Amino acid sequence: MTTRAVVVGLGHYLPERVVPNAEFEASLDTSDEWIKLRSGIEQRHFAAEGETTSDLATHAAKKALAHAGLGPNDLDAIVLATSTADLTFPSAATMVQSAIGMTRGFAFDVQAVCAGFIYAMSTANALIVSGQAKRIMVIGAETFSRIMDWSDRGTCVLFGDGAGAVILEAQDGVGDTSDRGILAVDLNSDGQHRDILFVDGGVSTQTTGYLRMQGKEVFRHAVEKLAATATTAMQSAGITSEDVDWIVPHQANIRIIQGTAKKLGLSMDHVIVTVQDHGNTSAASIPLALSVGVERGQIKQGDVIVTEAIGGGLAWGAVVLRW
Ligand code: COA
Numbered sequence: 001m002t003t004r005a006v007v008v009g010l011g012h013y014l015p016e017r018v019v020p021n022a023e024f025e026a027s028l029d030t031s032d033e034w035i036k037l038r039s040g041i042e043q044r045h046f047a048a049e050g051e052t053t054s055d056l057a058t059h060a061a062k063k064a065l066a067h068a069g070l071g072p073n074d075l076d077a078i079v080l081a082t083s084t085a086d087l088t089f090p091s092a093a094t095m096v097q098s099a100i101g102m103t104r105g106f107a108f109d110v111q112a113v114c115a116g117f118i119y120a121m122s123t124a125n126a127l128i129v130s131g132q133a134k135r136i137m138v139i140g141a142e143t144f145s146r147i148m149d150w151s152d153r154g155t156c157v158l159f160g161d162g163a164g165a166v167i168l169e170a171q172d173g174v175g176d177t178s179d180r181g182i183l184a185v186d187l188n189s190d191g192q193h194r195d196i197l198f199v200d201g202g203v204s205t206q207t208t209g210y211l212r213m214q215g216k217e218v219f220r221h222a223v224e225k226l227a228a229t230a231t232t233a234m235q236s237a238g239i240t241s242e243d244v245d246w247i248v249p250h251q252a253n254i255r256i257i258q259g260t261a262k263k264l265g266l267s268m269d270h271v272i273v274t275v276q277d278h279g280n281t282s283a284a285s286i287p288l289a290l291s292v293g294v295e296r297g298q299i300k301q302g303d304v305i306v307t308e309a310i311g312g313g314l315a316w317g318a319v320v321l322r323w
Contacts, residue, residue: 009068
């Protein structure tokens with residue numbers, strides 16, 4: 001018998017304010033057409049003044065609990081992926097723990113920027129497989145609007161705010177690819193590329209800083225590394241592209257999403273795409289896309305899903321699971 005971490009509920013939340021591309025035309029030398037053509041993004045959501053990452057995460061967490069038919073104390077742990085926590089400490093995860101009324105277990109944040117949700121899923125999977133926890137809420141939540149340099153047209157038009165949450169539960173499997181749940185994980189990072197995507201501030205410098213990016217360089221690494229990590233994870237799960245129902249990629253840029261799907265030999269009919277509506281929400285983008293994919297009726301129980309992401313670090317990885 002093999003213990004598997006199976007998704008038993010999920011939910012997402014987007015802040016009320018929708019910002020279409022055209023809104024940037026008033027303050028920047030840019031256009032709706034340029035943004036759409038180069039990135040696929042049409043709009044994004046921005047958190048209201050005073051609305052924090054843990055607020056967005058709490059909304060998503062409550063929806064996931066309702067979707068699963070569970071109460072807060074049915075959870076053993078919360079693992080929250082973010083690079084934009086409310087405070088230096090405590091973790092955003094403990095803030096969510098208190099906000100949803102969870103009075104047991106443990107909660108902590110994971111920081112791997114846009115790959116954060118993949119790292120958090122991997123961590124939660126390891127906790128479940130090792131028997132340390134039976135039910136874990138994995139959240140990706142971000143307010144990247146707070147680290148944008150609004151005068152940098154190469155970055156500020158690309159990102160948005162949001163949150164998504166999934167609940168993983170320990171279930172018995174037989175140990176082959178017919179099992180529901182996480183079948184394989186692949187994680188990678190290479191700090192040599194830290195300068196192509198970073199925030200030029202932090203606690204030690206006593207500033208918040210702004211996101212800085214060499215877009216072309218990041219693009220160059222993205223397709224190749226995403227296809228490689230997805231392939232490694234599929235091989236370790238014992239599946240091929242032909243077995244995949246859905247790729248649920250990190251939603252950074254439609255051209256990266258298309259390029260990666262092509263390299264994996266899958267048509268866009270097998271890809272969940274939300275980048276046009278959400279922009280790049282960093283660690284929130286995959287759980288948002290999973291939740292929207294289920295809402296749209298695209299993702300169904302039993303489907304084989306490959307999720308993959310890359311971001312600052314560089315850090316990248318993939319998770320293969322059966323829904
Ligand atoms: N509006 C209009 N023009 C813009 C612009 C904007 N918002 N942003 C940049 N430009 C300009 C540049 O200044 C440049 O002008 P120049 O040739 O006069 O110098 C021109 O457009 C081309 O810029 P370039 O950076 O070569 O464009 P690109 O095709 O590489 O597209 C990105 C830029 C950022 C969309 C693209 O590189 C990208 O998506 N990279 C990956 C970023 C990413 O996904 N990061 C997150 C990973 S988690």
